[in-house]
Amino acid sequence: MIEPKKYYEILAAKDNYTTPAGLHSKNIFGTSLSFYARVLKVVLYANRWARKGIYDDFKWVYSSLDLLHGFERSGMKISIEGMNNLSATDKPVIIISNHMSTLETLALPGIIHPVKNIVFVTKQELTDYPVFGPINSERNPIIVGRKNPREDLKLVMEEGAERINSGNSVVLFPQKTRSKYFDTKNFNTLGVKLAKQNDVSIIPMALLTDAWDNGKMIKEIGKIDISKTVHFAFGKPFKVDGRGNEEHQLVIDFITQKLKEWGREDYIIK
Numbered sequence: 001m002i003e004p005k006k007y008y009e010i011l012a013a014k015d016n017y018t019t020p021a022g023l024h025s026k027n028i029f030g031t032s033l034s035f036y037a038r039v040l041k042v043v044l045y046a047n048r049w050a051r052k053g054i055y056d057d058f059k060w061v062y063s064s065l066d067l068l069h070g071f072e073r074s075g076m077k078i079s080i081e082g083m084n085n086l087s088a089t090d091k092p093v094i095i096i097s098n099h100m101s102t103l104e105t106l107a108l109p110g111i112i113h114p115v116k117n118i119v120f121v122t123k124q125e126l127t128d129y130p131v132f133g134p135i136n137s138e139r140n141p142i143i144v145g146r147k148n149p150r151e152d153l154k155l156v157m158e159e160g161a162e163r164i165n166s167g168n169s170v171v172l173f174p175q176k177t178r179s180k181y182f183d184t185k186n187f188n189t190l191g192v193k194l195a196k197q198n199d200v201s202i203i204p205m206a207l208l209t210d211a212w213d214n215g216k217m218i219k220e221i222g223k224i225d226i227s228k229t230v231h232f233a234f235g236k237p238f239k240v241d242g243r244g245n246e247e248h249q250l251v252i253d254f255i256t257q258k259l260k261e262w263g264r265e266d267y268i269i270k
Contacts, residue, residue, distance in 0.1 A: 012087075012114045017080040019072045031074060032224045038070035039106070043131060050134040057113065060139060064110030071107070075226035076211055078107075082234035086115040089201055089237050092169045096191035096251050097205035098182045099173035103212040103230065108171065109139075111232065116169045121156060121190075142170070153190065160194045170194065180210045182259060183269040184252050191251070192244040201237035204251040206258035210267075233258045 011017045046063040049055040072078060093116065097104070105120070112118050122141040127133050142159045144152040160170050172191040175183070195202045211228040235254045240247045256268050 011080065011111070012083060015082065015084040017078070017083070019077045019079075031226055035071075035074040035224045036221070038074060039067065042066050042070065043135070046135050047131050050138040053138070055135065055138040057117070060109050061113050064107060064113070067106045068110050071103070071230070074224070077226075077229045078232075079229055080111060080232045082236075083115070085203055085234045085236050086112060091200060092116070092164045092167060092198075093201045093203045093237055094191045094195040095169060095171045095203045095205050095234075097171070097173055097207055098187075098255050099175050099178050100180050100207060100209040101178055101212045101214055103209040104207050104232075107230075107232075112169075112171070117167060118171050119163050119168045120171045121160075121173070153193070156190055156194060157197060161198055164198045164200060178214055180214070181267050181269050182255060184256070185269070187252060189244060189248050192240055192248045195247075196240040196244050199239070201239050202247060202251065203237045204235035204254040206233045206235075206255040207231060208259065208262050208264060210264075229262075231258070231262050 042063050046055060046059070049059050049063075068078065095112070095118070109118065119139065120141045122136055122143055124143055124145050126136045127141075127143055129136075140163070142156055142163065144155060163170055170191075172194070174188040174190050176186060191202065208229075208231040211225050211230050213223040213225065233254075238247065238250065259265060259267055
């Protein structure tokens with residue numbers, strides 16, 4: 001396990017991170033089974049902490065880093081770029097990203113929270129899950145139903161302002177659901193609106209996490225492919241000027257460009 005302080009030194013204090021050689025341990029029971037065993041171990045102890053009301057910032061980062069290290073020990077290679085952009089402003093920001101799999105939900109606290117305190121905008125169903133629900137709820141997310149866009153907009157604007165005024169940055173995935181495909185036409189402007197209303201910067205984030213595929217029956221349980229590199233990239237922060245149409249397009253352009261760089265142009269739906 002990489003200690004949070006050490007992880008900050010090797011990741012957050014540098015602009016880029018790549019999984020070092022030699023972390024992969026033999027998966028005696030097969031890649032997927034070993035992978036999910038590591039995930040289950042962390043989720044169960046995080047659930048215990050959450051139910052006791054002690055799942056604080058340190059424990060959130062600790063469990064996320066434990067998962068990240070578990071991913072790497074399972075054979076996944078992780079690449080992160082643009083970390084310096086997270087610390088380019090000392091004020092809260094809105095981080096807007098595509099959303100592929102469960103992996104980013106579990107990994108991002110360990111990547112971002114040591115640099116910027118974050119909260120997520122999450123779906124109600126995540127809070128209702130018997131094991132993951134208490135973990136999600138304990139981290140003070142902004143919970144939307146995804147059934148009434150007008151109500152979701154009002155809620156995110158109100159609660160988003162509260163979180164920002166408390167010093168938190170907000171992580172948004174403006175898609176209807178997790179998918180390896182990035183549908184630019186169905187990528188909403190909620191994050192841009194929130195940034196404009198609160199006069200804070202946007203940091204675009206692109207990710208490629210299809211190494212953990214979405215399951216057909218249960219989305220959280222899909223095929224694990226350690227031959228695929230996991231990518232995260234953070235862009236430079238920028239403010240919203242005017243109605244926000246140009247800034248929304250900047251986020252889309254950043255994500256599409258990164259997907260192309262990572263060899264997954266086929267995932268882009270224009």
